[in-house]
Amino acid sequence: MRKTIVLIVLMLGAVVLRAVPVLARTPSPENAQVYFIWPSDGMTVHHAFWVRMGLRNMGVAPKGTDIAKTGHHHVLIDTDLPENMAQAVPSDRNHLHFGAGETEARIELPPGSHTLQLLLADKDHIPHDPPIYSKKITVTVK
Numbered sequence: 001m002r003k004t005i006v007l008i009v010l011m012l013g014a015v016v017l018r019a020v021p022v023l024a025r026t027p028s029p030e031n032a033q034v035y036f037i038w039p040s041d042g043m044t045v046h047h048a049f050w051v052r053m054g055l056r057n058m059g060v061a062p063k064g065t066d067i068a069k070t071g072h073h074h075v076l077i078d079t080d081l082p083e084n085m086a087q088a089v090p091s092d093r094n095h096l097h098f099g100a101g102e103t104e105a106r107i108e109l110p111p112g113s114h115t116l117q118l119l120l121a122d123k124d125h126i127p128h129d130p131p132i133y134s135k136k137i138t139v140t141v142k
Contacts (some may be wrong), residue, residue: 028131045140049105051107053102071120074118076115087126088125
């Protein structure tokens with residue numbers, strides 16, 4: 001009886017997994033680049049400062065926009081790139097989403113040293129394949 005229940009659970013699990021669509025990652029051009037226009041690495045900034053985000057060889061489009069070679073910005077604060085690039089970028093205080101297509105934003109951080117990194121993502125907040133991200137910079141907030 002126990003083996004039968006385990007077998008039924010396994011079979012139901014397989015059926016559910018087949019029913020869940022697998023999102024293919026959006027391809028990125030090999031020459032695409034995302035970068036900080038401002039601030040630059042090593043700068044000292046006030047607790048509230050503007051971040052200006054740049055993008056080369058791609059376009060910026062709001063979340064949900066399904067146009068080839070476009071995406072929207074995410075600013076990663078005091079964290080590393082996501083381990084699983086096939087999943088949507090988290091949305092929390094360390095992962096700021098700019099899904100309206102913003103290329104600049106005012107950010108407020110507490111005093112101290114902070115790292116910032118840009119990560120571009122597609123219409124579903126999933127990083128492109130290959131992922132497009134900036135080098136990590138450090139700013140000091142006074």
